[in-house]
Amino acid sequence: MCESGALRLGPVALVGAGPGDPELLTLRAVRRLEAADVVLHDSLIPEEVLSLVPKTAKLISVGKRCGDVKDRGIQQKEIHELMLANSRRGCRVVRLKCGDPFIFGRGGEELEFLTAHQVPCEVVPGITSALGAAASCQVPLTHRGFNTNHVHLCVGQSKAKTLPDMDWKELANRAMQQTAVFYMGLKLLNQICATLKEHGAPADTPMMLVESATSPQQQSLHATLGTMPEEVLKQDFGAGGPVLIILGPTACFPAHLESLASPSKKRRTEPSPAVAGAQFLGGELAA
Amino acid sequence: MCESGALRLGPVALVGAGPGDPELLTLRAVRRLEAADVVLHDSLIPEEVLSLVPKTAKLISVGKRCGDVKDRGIQQKEIHELMLANSRRGCRVVRLKCGDPFIFGRGGEELEFLTAHQVPCEVVPGITSALGAAASCQVPLTHRGFNTNHVHLCVGQSKAKTLPDMDWKELANRAMQQTAVFYMGLKLLNQICATLKEHGAPADTPMMLVESATSPQQQSLHATLGTMPEEVLKQDFGAGGPVLIILGPTACFPAHLESLASPSKKRRTEPSPAVAGAQFLGGELAA
Structure with missing residues (x-):
């Protein structure tokens, strides 16, 4: 009171x-x-x-x-x-x-x-959004097996709507050995990708975009540093909510998990068990 | 069940x-x-x-x-x-x-x-500990006024108890323009500080250590990249719990806040108001 x-x-x-x-x-x-x-x-x-x-x-x-x-x-x-x-x-x-x-x-x-x-x-x-998006998209930000022991959280644009002052060369050089998460980067996505490639980042570095992370409207888009600008145009992505950019080896994790889960690749003979616990996994806020 | x-x-x-x-x-x-x-x-x-x-x-x-x-x-x-x-x-x-x-x-x-x-x-x-420690110690990880728009989360030691594979030159060059948080870095603190200085990081870059962040045993130690190794020895710091290292301009934020709060520096004529809302601020988990 x-x-x-x-x-x-x-x-x-x-x-x-x-x-x-x-x-x-x-x-x-x-x-x-x-x-x-x-x-x-x-x-x-x-x-x-x-x-x-x-x-x-x-x-x-x-x-x-x-x-x-x-x-x-x-x-x-x-x-x-x-x-x-x-x-x-x-x-x-x-x-x-x-x-x-x-x-x-x-x-x-x-x-x-x-x-x-x-x-x-x-x-x-x-x-913070990076952690929320990582969890809900099942994309680890660090992973020994993917050689990523380093996370950058950065902004994708500065106050003046230009690329922020960062060491782009270092980001490019280490693109495959770390995870970089850009907040508020969609508007400058093309510049971010071009700048990283100019500085030598491999075009096939996995990249994903997450819109409205953790909300019911969450959407994600998976591509690479080289292909993402085109993919965004094709899909008309990012019209609805704030977008986070995740760049690094683990950005392909969802596809990687899918390949692990696929019985055809595993030579398993037992039947694939039904998914249990939907309520446990999909709970919503108790009123 | x-x-x-x-x-x-x-x-x-x-x-x-x-x-x-x-x-x-x-x-x-x-x-x-x-x-x-x-x-x-x-x-x-x-x-x-x-x-x-x-x-x-x-x-x-x-x-x-x-x-x-x-x-x-x-x-x-x-x-x-x-x-x-x-x-x-x-x-x-x-x-x-x-x-x-x-x-x-x-x-x-x-x-x-x-x-x-x-x-x-x-x-x-x-x-994650970096966010918990930042909040409880009142140290912003990004801050426009301190020119820090970039956060690194990294480990302070690798599996082999050596310095992890990172771009130490970049970390050193940007020491005053970003916040780096090292998890598990206490054991290699001297090497971390020496390596950063060798690569040109200013010795007066603010640095803080946080032990057992957010727990009742939380302790913090404030110094600089140059003085921290000695301070740790003096204070016998880090015996009790996991230690996080925060390096960057905002690591001096608690002292900065103290100077802002000090009436002697503000030429205020009204009396300093009593601190209200201790219960609101210091709550514990409801049983």
């Missing part, structure tokens, strides 16, 4: 909502939402998540899309001011962000602002 | 338990544990997490330490066989892993094995 004329600043929790699937919220995120007086949330936060907030609390959409580099609608400065104003009213504020607050989430800037104003502040981590 | 003489294979869920704090489990992880017949779990999984498993279910410690590169006790092959044997009994199996199954967790190998045996398999992502 907010206190009118509060003498104490209400606490602000910067909470990661995860990649989209409401069941990927952490227990702490749920507790913070249930105890909130005010929730300032990004766009694309699912209704099931927002419904955890008490009816008496105030929900304010601050209009940034998950993983979007642009600030849409209310700008970052206004988000800061809204957090502060509600804290000054003695409210328990949740700033609910897609993914994880500290991976391309501006959590650092919000933490700085709040700290400078003496607002007590907590950060609740969330499943 | 396992079915004796089951005709169908029971499903296996590879579940990330997160970095240690039981409240950082996802809702889906909780549901899988609550529905499990058999749980094969790493060491260092907290008692509060295991207590979510029904009393009638079987808990089997498979003895690997979180983030440990060695296989202790039961080897990986035996874990595979245990998963398969219990699936063949028709049991719902949870393979509960520290952190995230797909980040240095051998989830890929387990998934391959299960798929090759036609076992229905699901992956539930977890908060």
